[in-house]
Amino acid sequence: MLATTILTAGDPVWPAKPLTIWTATDLHYLSPQLTDYGALFTDVIMAGDAKITEYSPQILDAFCSAVISRKPDALILTGDITFNGELLSLQEASEKLAAVKKAGIPVLVLPGNHDINYYKAYRYSGDQAYNTKNISQEQFREICWEFGPSKAVMVDKNSFSYVYALAEDFWILTLDANTEAASGRIRSETLLWAEEQLRTAQKRGIVVLAATHQNVLPQSKMMSFGYVISNHKEVSALFRNYGVKWNLSGHVHMQHKAEEDGLADIATGSMAVAALRYGIVRLNEKRAFSYEMASVSEKQEEAQERFHKKTHAQVKKTLSGLNITEREAVLMTEFASDINYRYFTGNLEKKYFSKHSEAWALWQKHGADTFFGKYLRSMREEFC
Ligand SMILES: [Fe+2]
Known part of the structure; x- marks a missing residue:
C-alpha cells in the first residue's frame, strides 16, 4: 500500500x-x-x-x-x-x-x-x-x-x-x-x-x-x-x-x-x-x-574615476569654508574619498578608520558640523 x-x-x-x-x-x-x-x-x-x-x-x-x-x-x-x-x-x-x-x-x-x-x-x-x-x-x-x-x-x-x-x-x-x-x-x-x-x-x-x-x-x-x-x-x-x-x-x-x-x-x-x-x-x-x-567587468576604471572626482568636488566645497592648512586639506580629502568609496561600494571596515586616524581627528576638529563631517561620523558609528 x-x-x-x-x-x-x-x-x-x-x-x-x-x-x-x-x-x-x-x-x-x-x-x-x-x-x-x-x-x-x-x-x-x-x-x-x-x-x-x-x-x-x-x-x-x-x-x-x-x-x-x-x-x-x-x-x-x-x-x-x-x-x-x-x-x-x-x-x-x-x-x-x-x-x-x-x-x-x-x-x-x-x-x-x-x-x-x-x-x-x-x-x-x-x-x-x-x-x-x-x-x-x-x-x-x-x-x-x-x-x-x-x-x-x-x-x-x-x-x-x-x-x-x-x-x-x-x-x-x-x-x-x-x-x-x-x-x-x-x-x-x-x-x-x-x-x-x-x-x-x-x-x-x-x-x-x-x-x-x-x-x-x-x-x-x-x-x-x-x-x-x-x-x-x-x-x-x-x-x-x-x-x-x-x-x-x-x-x-x-x-x-x-x-x-x-x-x-x-x-x-x-x-x-x-x-x-x-x-x-x-x-x-x-x-x-x-x-x-x-x-560588471567593463568600465570599472571610468566608474571609479568619476566617483572620486565627485567626492573630491564635494569635499573641496566643504573644506573651503574651514581654517585648515594645505597639508590638512590633502589628508582630509584622501580620507573622505577612500572612506566614501568603500562605504558606497559595500567595502568599508573598521580598520580603514584606524588607518587614517590623523585625518579622522582633523575631520572631528574642523569639519564635525559640516554635512560631509556628519556623513563620515554616521559611517564610523556603523562600523566602529
Ligand atoms: Fe530610484
Missing part, C-alpha cells in the same frame, strides 16, 4: 534543488539615440551623482552576456531600468533583456521611480535638451509583461507586483511602489493582495524572497527620507508576520544591507555607478540564503 504524505506549513518540499539568482538595479540605461554626448549631456552627467551614463549600453551588454554565460536560475531587476524614464531607453533595454530570457533565464523586473511618468525624459543635442516620450504605467506593463507577470502565479491588478514560482517550494514576491496612483508607496489594495499571497505561501510551506525598488528598511541614518517606501513599516510588518526574511532593493545607488528584527533588506548598488554592482543570491537545498556582491 502506498503511504500518503500530507504536507503541513513549514514542511520542506523534497527534493529541493539549490537556486542561484542574480540581481541588479538602477541600470539607468540611456538609449544612444537620445544623446550626441555633447555639451549639455556632459554637463548634466558631470553635475549628477557619478553615474557613467555614456557607457550604459556597454555595461548592460557586458552584464547580459555574463548572465547568459553563467545561467543563474533567474535575474531580478529592482527598478530604475531607464536613465530618466525615456520610452526609447526602456524599449532598447527590454530588447537586451529579451535575449537573456531567450537563453532560458527568467528575467523578473520591477519599475523604479525614474521609470514611470518621469518628468525629465529628454533627448540631448549640443547645448539643448528636447522632450522625448516618457513611459506611462500602462506602457511599462505592456513592454515588461514578459519579464515576470506573463509566467507569474499571481499578478496584482493594481500595480506591477506579482508572485513568481521559481521552484515548488520557493517564490519571489515583487512589490511595486511606483504606480501612478501612489508614487513611493505600496497601495493598500496591493498590500491586501500581497497578504493573500503570503498566507497561501505560509500554508504550503513555501519560502518567499521579496523584491522592491525603494528600501523596506532605512539603509542609512543620513539617507532614509525618500529612500524607504513611504509606508515601509506596514510592508516590513507584513513580511515579518509571514516569515519573509529577505528583501532585495535598490534606489539608494550604494551597496548596503539593513537588518531589523529578523528581516534583512539588501540594497544592491546601482549598475551605473562605481563599482557597477550586481548581487548573486544563493539558496541551498534547505533554503539557507546567502548574498555575494559582484561587479
Whole structure:
C-alpha cells in the first residue's frame, strides 16, 4: 500500500534543488539615440551623482552576456531600468533583456521611480535638451509583461507586483511602489493582495524572497527620507508576520544591507555607478540564503574615476569654508574619498578608520558640523 504524505506549513518540499539568482538595479540605461554626448549631456552627467551614463549600453551588454554565460536560475531587476524614464531607453533595454530570457533565464523586473511618468525624459543635442516620450504605467506593463507577470502565479491588478514560482517550494514576491496612483508607496489594495499571497505561501510551506525598488528598511541614518517606501513599516510588518526574511532593493545607488528584527533588506548598488554592482543570491537545498556582491567587468576604471572626482568636488566645497592648512586639506580629502568609496561600494571596515586616524581627528576638529563631517561620523558609528 502506498503511504500518503500530507504536507503541513513549514514542511520542506523534497527534493529541493539549490537556486542561484542574480540581481541588479538602477541600470539607468540611456538609449544612444537620445544623446550626441555633447555639451549639455556632459554637463548634466558631470553635475549628477557619478553615474557613467555614456557607457550604459556597454555595461548592460557586458552584464547580459555574463548572465547568459553563467545561467543563474533567474535575474531580478529592482527598478530604475531607464536613465530618466525615456520610452526609447526602456524599449532598447527590454530588447537586451529579451535575449537573456531567450537563453532560458527568467528575467523578473520591477519599475523604479525614474521609470514611470518621469518628468525629465529628454533627448540631448549640443547645448539643448528636447522632450522625448516618457513611459506611462500602462506602457511599462505592456513592454515588461514578459519579464515576470506573463509566467507569474499571481499578478496584482493594481500595480506591477506579482508572485513568481521559481521552484515548488520557493517564490519571489515583487512589490511595486511606483504606480501612478501612489508614487513611493505600496497601495493598500496591493498590500491586501500581497497578504493573500503570503498566507497561501505560509500554508504550503513555501519560502518567499521579496523584491522592491525603494528600501523596506532605512539603509542609512543620513539617507532614509525618500529612500524607504513611504509606508515601509506596514510592508516590513507584513513580511515579518509571514516569515519573509529577505528583501532585495535598490534606489539608494550604494551597496548596503539593513537588518531589523529578523528581516534583512539588501540594497544592491546601482549598475551605473562605481563599482557597477550586481548581487548573486544563493539558496541551498534547505533554503539557507546567502548574498555575494559582484561587479560588471567593463568600465570599472571610468566608474571609479568619476566617483572620486565627485567626492573630491564635494569635499573641496566643504573644506573651503574651514581654517585648515594645505597639508590638512590633502589628508582630509584622501580620507573622505577612500572612506566614501568603500562605504558606497559595500567595502568599508573598521580598520580603514584606524588607518587614517590623523585625518579622522582633523575631520572631528574642523569639519564635525559640516554635512560631509556628519556623513563620515554616521559611517564610523556603523562600523566602529
Ligand atoms: Fe530610484
